[in-house]
Amino acid sequence: MIPVSILTGFLGSGKTTILAHLMRDPALSDTAVIINEFGDVGLDHDLIESSDETLVTLQTGCLCCKIQGDLVVSLNDLLARRAAGTIPKFERIVIETSGLADPAPILQGLMIDDGLAGHIALAQVVTVVDAVNGNGTLTRQPEARKQVAVADQLIISKLDLTDDDPSALREAVAALNPSSPLQDVRHGALDPAVLFPRNTIGSNAFNIAETLPAHHAHHDDIATFAIVRETPIAAVALSLFLEVLADHCGADLLRLKGLVRVAENPDQPAVIHGVQHVFHAPEWLDTWPSGDHRTRMVFIVRGISETWISALLDAIEMEVEELASTRTDGATHHSIK
Helix, strand or coil, rough: CCEEEEEECCCCCCHHHHHHHCCCCCHHHEEEEECCCCCCCCCCCCCCCCCCCCCCCCCCCCCEEEEHHHHHHHHHHHHHHHHCCCCCCCEEEEEECCCCCCHHHHHHHHHHHHCCCCCCCEEEHHHHEECCHHHHHHHHHHHCCCCHHCCCEEEEEHHHHCCCCCCHHHHHHHCCCCCCCCEECCCCCCCCHHHCCCCCCCCHHHHHHHHHCCCCCCCCCCCEEEECCCCEECCCHHHHHHHHHHHHHHEEEEEEEEEECCCCCCCCCEEEEEEEEEEEEEEEECCCCCCCCCCEEEEEECCCCCHHHHHHHHHHHHHHHHHHHHHHHHHHHHHHH
């Protein structure tokens, strides 16, 4: 599985500067970069703009592709060319989104396309907020707030361009998304490990285990909270729970990510991902990332209460338990006769 990380952030947040710095790092030399922009964008001194090709090889060995069309089609094309040996065999993919992009459709595309299934896995969503204009942007732009809310990693950029105290901006970002690590970046110098912390499937699930929010966040009508279960959840209950969420929450379920202890396989946690009405098939880790084997699900929602979601899971678990008990009793009575 090839890990894919998404680099997002509002217009002018400094994504391209950060990406250019990352692409000069030898640690990312075998990386495919997709720049998904509405208009022209420059990278490494206008390399992309000065080329007639949509796919170019950077001096560092990275492949860089600028598209203005269908991202999923471009990803499938890259994978096909990689398999055919017509391009270098990249080991990871970075997608830089447009500053106006809603990350949800991108995440959904990665989840549901049959051609991508079994070939790629989401590693991180990294959102950049600039220290110069970030406060105003978050106040005025709902797209910017959503970009922050769905992130696995949060970056405050352009601190080298302002003398203002960034405390208020940090508080605003944390209010939208308290469960994700937040770090400062100057001159675009971001550690590649932020994009690919372990370079494995389910890597952002490790972040869930390590940064489980201890409190709730509310900004406008966006909220972040965690559902924790001490006892394992039956596989059928988990399946029904996700199905109901998809059917009834739709666009208001901005993102769900979690580690689930499934009753039928408690020693291997299931990694779950959901974006709005689309859920990725659970991925199974070989072992738990820590000694904490509880189910932990982080929800980023709009206008949905934690109480409702928790009660929904309780009700489904109770119904599944009652059904299993009825079937067991029926089988016992039949054997007695």
